[in-house]
Amino acid sequence: MGTMIRLLGADDVDSFRRIRLEALRTEPASFASSAEDWENFSDDEWRRRLLGDPVFVAFEDDVPIGIMGLMRQRASKMAHRATLIMVYVRRETRGTGLAKRLLEAVTEYARGMGIRQLELAASAENSTAIRFYEREGFTHIGRVPGGCLRNGREIDDLLMAKRIVD
Template sequence: MPDIEIRQLKKDDVAAFKAIRLEALEMEPAAYASSVEEWVSLSDDEWASRLHMPVFVAFKSGEPVGVMGLLRQKASKMKHRSTLIMVYLRDSARGQGLAESLIDAVARFAAESGVLQIELNVSSENGRAIRFYERNGFRAIGLIPAGMIQDGAEVDEVIMARRLT
């Protein structure tokens, strides 16, 4: 893809991280456990500290258009597992294979880091996202009843996993 770059962010990439994360929270508030209000007031140092986990961003013509983060389990018996978080791709960047490229970069990094399984939670009401994850090797493995409360309504979350072996 011309003018496309996918890379792991570093501490000096706070501006790009901030731009795409706040856009995600504003455009798709029902998709995330956090709200834009929780993130908008963070200092640049707090934003930078959140980049300690691997955060990957897709850039199109130098502008951030997508993001995915990977939260690794710390307990010794669970270090083989990571959770995919902060998944977002701008509407205008969808349907071009960019989301697949982004998730492939995350999975490649995870596998190279010794991760054997990536897990995620997704709203049971987000059929488009569930189908995307299924096309990319994830399988539903459970359900969290009332996993989130959005605008006063309980929303179930589907637990999905992808083995990397």
């Protein structure tokens, strides 16, 4: 069947929960949230999180193997901007182009919503992610000193952005 990427809907809570918790448990240093933050959510809260912002998931034979969400700015004068959230692909799929395909699906969707700029925050210590975003045309727009606390250590967040319309 191969790999398929699609926008999740209300019936996809189980797939969402599965890949989101896998991401938080496997790559705890990559996310602001911890697995503990999410593990105790009720089904209603999972559904609310899923439907609050568009979430795209890559499936390999119906098994979720990657995820990327899009959080649009709510204020009317900033609604042309959106932030990439929850980005994760399984380690064994890295270097296969899966993350690029997820980003392309999210970007296409964002353009259709009238979004002009994608933004993100990446841990300054996550050089793999930073290189990926640079290759995909994101530029550095800033740095949040001590943006995230991990095991008592403050780690900077790098802010990046990419224009998706001219």
